[in-house]
Amino acid sequence: MLTQHAQPIAAIATAPGRGAVGIVRLSGKGLAPLVEQLLGKLPAARMATYMPFPDADGQPIDHGLALWFPAPHSYTGEDVLELQAHGGSVVLQMLLAHCLQQGEALGLRVARPGEFTERAFLNGKLDLAQAEAVADLIDASTETAARSASRSLSGAFSEQVHGLRDALVHLRMLVEATLDFPEEDIDFLQQADAAGQLARIEAQLQGIQQQAQQGALLREGIKVVIAGQPNAGKSSLLNALAGAELAIVTPIAGTTRDKVTQTIQIEGVPLHVIDTAGLRDTTLAEVDEVEKIGIHRAWDEIGQADAVLFLHDLTRVGDADYDAADALIAERLKAQLPPAVPVLHIANKADAVGPLLEGDDTHLALSAKTGAGLDALRQRLLQIVGWQSAPEGVFIARERHVHALRRVAGHVELASAHLNTPAPALDILAEELRLAQNALNEITGEFTPDDLLGEIFGKFCIGK
Numbered sequence: 161m162l163t164q165h166a167q168p169i170a171a172i173a174t175a176p177g178r179g180a181v182g183i184v185r186l187s188g189k190g191l192a193p194l195v196e197q198l199l200g201k202l203p204a205a206r207m208a209t210y211m212p213f214p215d216a217d218g219q220p221i222d223h224g225l226a227l228w229f230p231a232p233h234s235y236t237g238e239d240v241l242e243l244q245a246h247g248g249s250v251v252l253q254m255l256l257a258h259c260l261q262q263g264e265a266l267g268l269r270v271a272r273p274g275e276f277t278e279r280a281f282l283n284g285k286l287d288l289a290q291a292e293a294v295a296d297l298i299d300a301s302t303e304t305a306a307r308s309a310s311r312s313l314s315g316a317f318s319e320q321v322h323g324l325r326d327a328l329v330h331l332r333m334l335v336e337a338t339l340d341f342p343e344e345d346i347d348f349l350q351q352a353d354a355a356g357q358l359a360r361i362e363a364q365l366q367g368i369q370q371q372a373q374q375g376a377l378l379r380e381g382i383k384v385v386i387a388g389q390p391n392a393g394k395s396s397l398l399n400a401l402a403g404a405e406l407a408i409v410t411p412i413a414g415t416t417r418d419k420v421t422q423t424i425q426i427e428g429v430p431l432h433v434i435d436t437a438g439l440r441d442t443t444l445a446e447v448d449e450v451e452k453i454g455i456h457r458a459w460d461e462i463g464q465a466d467a468v469l470f471l472h473d474l475t476r477v478g479d480a481d482y483d484a485a486d487a488l489i490a491e492r493l494k495a496q497l498p499p500a501v502p503v504l505h506i507a508n509k510a511d512a513v514g515p516l517l518e519g520d521d522t523h524l525a526l527s528a529k530t531g532a533g534l535d536a537l538r539q540r541l542l543q544i545v546g547w548q549s550a551p552e553g554v555f556i557a558r559e560r561h562v563h564a565l566r567r568v569a570g571h572v573e574l575a576s577a578h579l580n581t582p583a584p585a586l587d588i589l590a591e592e593l594r595l596a597q598n599a600l601n602e603i604t605g606e607f608t609p610d611d612l613l614g615e616i617f618g619k620f621c622i623g624k
Contacts, residue, residue: 165282168194168238169271170259172252173623179247181224184255185623186268187276191239194263195228198241203228213243213255216262221254222246236276237283274620278613281605288605288616289318289561295620296379296556304428305378309556312375317555320368321603324568327364328597331357335590358576365572369565374548375557381423381430382545385461387493388471389485390438393508396528397471398422398435401538419461426538429547434461439489463496467544468503469537474525475512502544506537564602571596 168188174181186194196202203209203226212220224245234240243259245251260268274295281291293312300306311317334352386394402422420435437454440447447455462468470493476482493503504522511527524540526533575592578585605613 165279167267167269168263169275169279170256170263170268171271171276171623172256173242173276174247174252175621176249178249182245182247182249182252183623184243184245184252184259185271185276186241186259186263187234187236187238187271187279188266188268189231189238191241191266192230194266194268195239195241197262198259199226205230206233208244213245213258215254215258221258222251232283235285236279237285238279271622272618273622274617274624277620277624278617281613287315287318288613289321289603290315291605292558292616293317293556294624296558298621298624300556301381301423301430302378302425302428304425304554305430305556308375308378308554312555312557317372317375317557317561318604320371320555321600324361324364324368325597325600327357327361328593328600331361332590332593332597335586335593339586339590355579358572358579362569362572362576365565365569369562369569370548371554372557372561372565373546374554376559376562377429377545377547378554379556379558381432382466382541383432383434383464384467384469384541385434385436385458385465386469386471387436387439387458387462387489389440389473389482389489392438392471392473393528394435394438394471395420397469397506397508397526398433400528400531400534401433419457426542427547429542429545431541434465436461440485459492459496462493465497465501467501467541468493468497469506470503471506471508474507474509477507504537504540504544561603564599567599568596571599 166189168186168191170184170186173183173185192202198213199211200214203211205228208225208227210223211226212223213226215221222245224243227242227244229235229240229242231237231239243255245255256270260270262268277286277291277294280286281288286294290313293309297306297309297313300309331354334354334357386397388394398420402424419437421432423430423432425431436458437451439455439458442452442455470489472486473482497503502522504524507523507525508528510525510532511530524533524537526537528534571592575589575596578589578592
């Protein structure tokens, strides 16, 4: 019996629903006989051939384009057949069923999510970072994210990782040589400027880390929670940022009972903005059970936020009860949020009290009603998350890439500490460099556990 990766696979490669064109894709080793059986002849390689797609009785299921890619010149590195038919779901299901029936003897089966790209990785057509970029390009929510994913797919990220890896390998070679020939009079490390090499590695790593963090922002975005007392203008601010009437706005306290989420983009960075129920004392008589649940959920969202916009109603500032309630919210925010999560205080309803006040790093004044001050808020949000406007040099990255680079940085830092001691422990230095290289190789898949591969490709769409 063929192993799972040796079995030929087939799937509908286009999204469900009706469309002008739909694609059924097959991949496997030695598919030529099956292709001849399906189509009556073997189409010319890498050329679109218009022809009927017959069923078992020779009657055409549909007419369309057949594209034949013999190995290794294909997306997966295996033989690949693509049948481009009309995009009706029934037609495509009929084509897929016929392919599976005819290929039963070869072990043809329905592909798992991401299995075509997984085979491209396993067959050396893509490294792991490039394979992930395929899914990121499909899932891109902004134009900037799509362009950055395309850069990663073309190998921009991988090239930088490989360059850093080569530098680590060269330094490891010098250290290992010193360990192997301790009796030599020549100090290999000093002669080869090992300290200088390690310093250059650290600088190179820092640059890659910065770009990867920017790329992770483009892919993941940030979660921004709007918090504050009832009627502070939270829903109005969400509507103003989104440019649409998403949340109901009334002067009645407790109008917002549950969160309202909208993804917006600022300079290509996706921001997942969440409007929450107004925060107030849940023991008050006018707070019903539904609103209590909404307030509880609001605090849950705040606890998971990357940034919090704490809204203050300028028309009520100075009222003793209002100020006391704001102070209690501020205390809880300070206690609940990690120090790394910024809280930006927003003085709203500036249109009702006069000209906009001067803001600083943690305080801004605006009017959600008129839009005054919104541009300053957008730019401040980008500053909070550390975004730098250089999208042309950014590649898409994932959190696992960022974590891997942090581990590399940790090992390189320890290696530097050992190297710069009066009597360097070369065996420990060599081990730290080895661990740094292994962490780096996880990014491109040269050193990756199988369970991680399953997790990565399992999140792809079927047919890709």
